Amino acid sequence: MTSPEPAESRTQTRTQRRSAQTATLAEIAREAGVSAPTVSKVLNGRADVAPATRSRVEDLLRAHGYRRRRAEATRSPLLDLVFHELESAWAMEVIRGVENVARDAGLSVVLSESAGRLTPGRTWADQVAARRPHGVILVLSGLDESQRALLTSRSIPFVVMDPAGDPGADVPSIGATNWQGGLAATRHLVELGHRRIGAISGPSQMMCSRARIDGYRAALETAGLPVDPALIATGDFHHETGYRRGLELLRRPDRPTAVFAGNDLQALGLYEAARELGLRIPEDLSVVGFDDLPVAPWVGPPLTTVRQPLTEMAEAAAKLVLALGRDEGAEAATRVELATSLVVRSSTTGPAEEQVLY
């Protein structure tokens, strides 16, 4: 068995490298004990290949780091957009951003949901490989190693938006300045005079969530205020959890006078908890959200929140993935964070006199 792509090929010019890869395709066929057209069928996602053969060929393509040559890569006019879950109210903002860029590029958007799993399923990756889109944008989703290899072997670039976990230094990603946002939200409350400030986090496995809470902590610490772990509740970015964790925080004898709600949906859940307990916002409780969903200015009272430029982030992710597909990726930054900004509306004010004396 010969090594299909010698180590020195890595220093060759692009053209030389491509010839080396063409050789590799034939060698992969030999090594798998199949014909070259069969390898081609696997690459094209054709269904008429026995699963065992297909799997063997995929393994070899992955092992050899095979990358489809540019000229062969006849792409469909599609752009794949994968959500961790479509429940989130901000999914629409993201879809709009991707749709804007896709429309200008003459592409249609294919929408998938990894349905609660943080990594989309194997079937999904096969479907993507078969339909050969111009690129894949993953929202709060990662790819496992074999999925990455599958897309790479088809020259299908991908970008992760607002990664839930640490996407790895070599994975292109677009995020927002979550830490800065958590800091700004909490500083605003400190400056209004609040001393007992609670927080409801998102899921702890999501980096964006951890960053927001770390920003909250930094604001308290730099103001010389104690960080009370009892006032930090763990949520999951849903309305229901904002309501439940909110009830727990607000029923404490030493309840906080202000809460950084982690995101807007949790802030709205907290609104409901406050209403149920007869607490007025902002007189009895100040609330800051995160996201600035379209509904944030429409709720009562209009929500003070940290604006995350979701549509712009999605546009940036779509543009980046298309640039990667045009081989302009080398110059593009692989980790971009767009700025967040505090939007002060009516859900925050200074604490009541008796609350300060509490």
Next chain:
Amino acid sequence: MTSPEPAESRTQTRTQRRSAQTATLAEIAREAGVSAPTVSKVLNGRADVAPATRSRVEDLLRAHGYRRRRAEATRSPLLDLVFHELESAWAMEVIRGVENVARDAGLSVVLSESAGRLTPGRTWADQVAARRPHGVILVLSGLDESQRALLTSRSIPFVVMDPAGDPGADVPSIGATNWQGGLAATRHLVELGHRRIGAISGPSQMMCSRARIDGYRAALETAGLPVDPALIATGDFHHETGYRRGLELLRRPDRPTAVFAGNDLQALGLYEAARELGLRIPEDLSVVGFDDLPVAPWVGPPLTTVRQPLTEMAEAAAKLVLALGRDEGAEAATRVELATSLVVRSSTTGPAEEQVLY
């Protein structure tokens, strides 16, 4: 020039009809002065056909009502979903419903936006014809005659959800009982004791909007109350318009004590107008929405509204279009309306004493 499909073929059996159509394909090639493979290329959406030839072949396909035979129709595992506009907050509910059905059927959803036009563009239809999805679901969008012919010639079934205009008796569509919803919303207000009840409609070219306002009128008339045209404002289903038309209605010296807002977004705009004028909901103004968006229970006060089962409607539309693709369409009803239901929350109450005496 012979007639490619004689009139009597319409009474033939399905198998006979299919043979007649096969003959038509060859005849279309002859009539267009091209080879049969060229016609096939046009049918398959291939780019390597001269525009003039393509257009001539398309015209003949349409003129002859050519319908691709089932066996030829190798479909992509895609389902097309087209929105009139993605701005609407309820688009997410619809996407979720379609995604549910698509996932179960092993299909991916391709999302498009007709970008404010009520009929998606020609390019869109060509792209759909080329990617050959299992079906097309149009939300608040119609197709023009040539687009219908294009999809029909490729055996790509389509269903219109919640049609904006009159889709025509032969266009399969899924709607909701909009008239009943407008009736129920207004009856609720009448039963609470309101006599001056305003309304903000959606765009008058949308049938769903007209039906809701007709239901509103029917409720007033059957209660023996006058219908005052000055209290019916024309909106466009957006928050901003709810706010603007709301300000106009509420600044009238004989302002209404209750308003049927046409949809939830307009209701939220109306909330803002009421806040700005210092009017309390529901004490000074009762408000009923339409849709029951996820935010409806979260706003302050929680919104009384007419629930439109958007996710279920989208699921029904997706199931219907897949059934049509399996030739089960003949048995399926072509116009289905799912039931709406009034959800009473906290934005409605009886009018204040002095308002009744007004």
